[in-house]
Amino acid sequence: MSILAYGDTNVLIQGITGGQARQHTKDMLEYGTRIVAGVRPGSGGDQVYGVPVFNSIEDACHEHRIDASVLFIPAKAVKESALEAMNNGIRLLVIVTEHVPLHDAMGLLEEARKRGVTIIGPNTPGLISPPERTKLGFVPTLYFRPGFVGVASRSGTLTYELVSRLTAAGLGQSTVIGVGGDRIVGLRFSSVLKLFEEDPNTKAMLLVGEIGGTMEEEAAELIARGEIRKPVFVYIAGSTAPEGQRIGHAGAIIAGAGSSVHSKVAVLRQAGVQVGTTIAGVIEMMKENLR
């Protein structure tokens, strides 16, 4: 089992005719994702690797039941496209796009809250559920294996790094989610932890955090309240990042936005979480505790 995405999740790709969208549609299909339709205004009737393309989500929804949508849409158009998906009753959106304006993101998330829609991202590599052989986004599948560790991460590349080591250590994954590197993202660490807690096949969790923001602290609070009973392991990057600079993720702003790695580590440890200070360290910890 896994969370949010399953083998029978019907997926739509918005902006399917773009270069990257095509490539990743192919990769997702090869992995096993059930992509039932794509949307690109003006390209209705075309096909991308056998996936029918529609002019609008409404048209696509006439032909197919759609559970989730992956948006490969330019930043300027993300808000409008995501609203279109919500208006057509799609309940899970994965927004891989980087550089979505803050006010657009706030507007979207407000709408999503109102309608009970789950948004992953923006600026996420997506999610992958190895036991269900489905992925929504562009994580490189090579390193993922079915198993019982649930992973949530703010960074794409760090996810690959840690998951490849989990796999090498014999620890497969139930679902791996990149929650997104922006200051504002839909699904936050605390919500992912709750979902993993309820998933019978997830036995332990790994959070991959970074400097800036408050998601790690929220997770710590949740754990301290006793709402998460399964073991949680954490690695946080950026303890020596230069002060006052943006590293790349809007979320990794050091100046004024959230707290340092050290204070994050402190509150997590206080909540009883095992925190590794290096990548190798956290994997070692998990190996010792989980096997």
Next chain:
Amino acid sequence: MKLYEYEAKKIFEGAGISIPRGALAASPEQVRSLAEQLKGPIVLKPQTLSKQRGKAGLIGFADTPQEAEALGRSLFGRTHEGELIDTILVEEKVLLKGELYLGMAVDYPREQPVILLSPSGGIEIETLSQEKPGLIKKWPINISQGLTDSEALTLAQFIYDRQPEAAQGGGPFELKQLLLCFYEVFRKYDCELAEINPLGIREDGSFIALDGALVIDDEAQFRHPELLRPRAQSEESFKQEQAYKAKGWTYIQMGGEIGILSSGAGITMAILDLIHLKGGKAANFLDTAQMNRQGIYEAFQIFHNSTGIRCLLINIFAGLNRCDELADGIKDYLMAYQPPFPIVVRMVGNREKEGREILERIGITPIAGLEESIDQVIALVRGPR
């Protein structure tokens, strides 16, 4: 992108919020002629992006044009937190009977705008929120609805109850109107932060923005091209920054001896941590999640020409991109140029085998382990020279 005070004020004025009469001066002579035009006591405000001008004694007052010119002469050419004072806002001095604080920010954890309002203006909101939290009203806004008329009235009433002179004329209604205008500015300009502090209360009970700050979301700059210009940095570095931004790169100088070219913000942070842990120091890094053959070639040029690098670490975990393409980029560069430092390549991910073969043919053995690659870099910078 933080705006200068005079830019923020111009925007406030456009939205119907009154500001003091005044204009910008670029020389002591201009300060004098503006003072002559304004008549009466004036305020000199150097236009810098860093805060704390008042505490640094950089905000000046003058009663006559002669005094103003002399004061201007003493301010121009000074630096404040690294910024050269070359522009001064010259304004009329406004008579007040009270000061309020008005701010609006993004509450990141709650993913919505929040208004901050206080009858205690002029001081820093951080200090106020610690010392007298009861004096700050924090009001979250549902962004789909916007700030409603009745919410704005509730907020205005909060101030009116504590400072009745705040609205002598029209009761709390004038402040309500101002709040609505301010929210419009926040939305229209994609603000991360908007602030009027102090918001002055004039003798007749009307409001005036004595100082203002606006921080525009970088990702929304495309909606406000009229505001795009160098800010507290040279024209050259501004252009460079814009060029990197257009490519989706982040480039940061750090002053050590190891250059880092890597794919992704998270992994770059992890690399910095590991280098630090092993006693090394990064010279600079360039992070890009989406790099192709041409991109890696261009990135190489940046490192080649930067001073102080004793070793370059290239770390690629190809997810969105491909190892073979990136290896081709490295090959292209090394065929054309001889960099003045050794190179360590750590490469895994999509099409790893193909990439490895390309590099091996030009005499580079890529490393698969992250820690291993960093050990090798550290050994190289410490080794005999």
